[in-house]
Amino acid sequence: TSFRIGGPADLYAVATSSQELVVLVSLAREHDIPYLVIGRGTNILVADKGIRGLVIENGGQEIWFDNDAVLYAESGALLGDLARESARRGLGGLEWAVGIPGSVGGAIVGNAGAYGCYIGGVTREATVLAADGTVRELSAAEMGFGYRTSRFKGQAGEGQQEVILSAEFALRPEPAQELAEKMADYTRRRETSQPTEPSVGSVFKRTRQYPAGFLIEQAGLKGTRIGGAQISPKHANFIVNLGGARALDVKALIDLAQEQVREQFGIDLELEIELVGEWNG
Template identity: 55%
Template sequence: MIITRPVTVLSPLDKLLRAARDRGLTAPVRRNEPMAPHTSLRVGGPADLFVQALTLEHLMGWVTLARDWDMVPLILGRGSNILVSDAGIRGIVIENDCGAYELRVHGNNGGQSATLYAESGASLPGLAYRTARQGWAGLEWAIGIPASVGAAVVNNAGAHDGDTAGALIQTTILGERGTVYRATPDMLDFGYRRSRLKGNRCREVVLSAEFALRRDDPRALATRMARYTEHRRRTQPSEPSVGSIFMNPPGDYAGRLIEACGLKGTQIGGAMISPKHANWIINTNGASASDIMSLITLIRDEVYKQFGIELELEIEPVGEWKRT
């Protein structure tokens, strides 16, 4: 009598996880992880695989593994500049929790300048707050910007007449072919809320960045940041949002154009064009990603119809979207 044993057929994701273990990648992994809790808009369906990278070695290891398996991973920072579809994300999401930083004071000028080194998963506003309390200026404009260091570099985050490009000394990048190199601002083609890294589908991944700081009075910095915070409280909504939806067109403001179209307060499902700032869409009550995308389409259509201007998205839609 021949006894046959059942053959276990591994799915592609099972094979990927086995390969990860073989490479010593032991970061926490969750399957079918809802993305809504990981995004500032509180929307988004499940990711097939959700990985937390706690060190740069693990971040590089997971990115390299995904590339070897012909996957395009999504590197997640604070989830504040993306719109995840209701269908979720097929493949792998890598949450970048690499947050180490170091302040290096220069001794050649009496300690009046310093370099801040930070890993790409570090909180940009957190760094701004900590350095300002110690009397270091250079990042105070970033207080209140819900971004990681990596996302700030990719999107050239900025506010209050400051931006990432103006503060950055250099960044360390994991290249498309697995090489690690340093890039100065002139190599990144910075522009208004963009760099050459934006939209490159993880071909290059920011690992760390260095920023230039200078001595200043901690009390003056605290006053300045309090003013910035009050301005945000007064002009921006407090409900779940993703920040500015559209980039400002040359010589104008997206919010002004949207408001001129009479769209402030317009609601679809649980999503609303903020009555406080027309370039913000807020999640008022259980909005879906489709609700938000419908408002985005409405805004684009109306602004083009009335002004002949095509608004360009500042946020990035990710995941599976139905083609219309």
């Protein structure tokens, strides 16, 4: 994962296309093997004891465009690659995603966004492998997009989750030079405000009143370290791996931030990342 933290998986396989993804998930279901589909692991914290069953890395990265400014992408494609290729073709709508390291599937699960834009705002349709083994199309309305969430969020590890295979995005014609300038600006802003150490991005969702990082900083926790993990001195909603961090170190910082913000401000911080693997026992 991008955190470079977490124990081993019992079994690990890479799907290089959406067709292979269907085969691997179907085999796991047929043999009653617990499974977890991951993209680039940029929004998960894996337990130190690892993950029981099969982990499937979604490596299907095919993308294509039609003549009506519609982009089609397999769910393993990198969101940043889509942003750059769309902009190069003079198609806007994803330029805000240039610095987001995750995959299309992961972006849809968490309704990824930046600078006031969200993946749900440009998603037209998704093809999914349903729990009953059928492949079906879901409209954007059916995907239940909300702030950093969708109908798919929280299904990880349930064993019968819906698996996103591909998606369609409705883009808009826009001068390529203007898009390039926007992406350069977004990249500069991201590099200025976010840490460079291994992390999984924002740990908590924004609260109704304030950004989570602001509350954590006001609680006096910016720079707090437990083991090899630290609440970033650069951005308090990032927890970074300084080297050799354990998942339990990160979880301790998560618990500390939630406890102190609740105690000092009466506000509950909700996780944006997902905890996966064997956390109990």
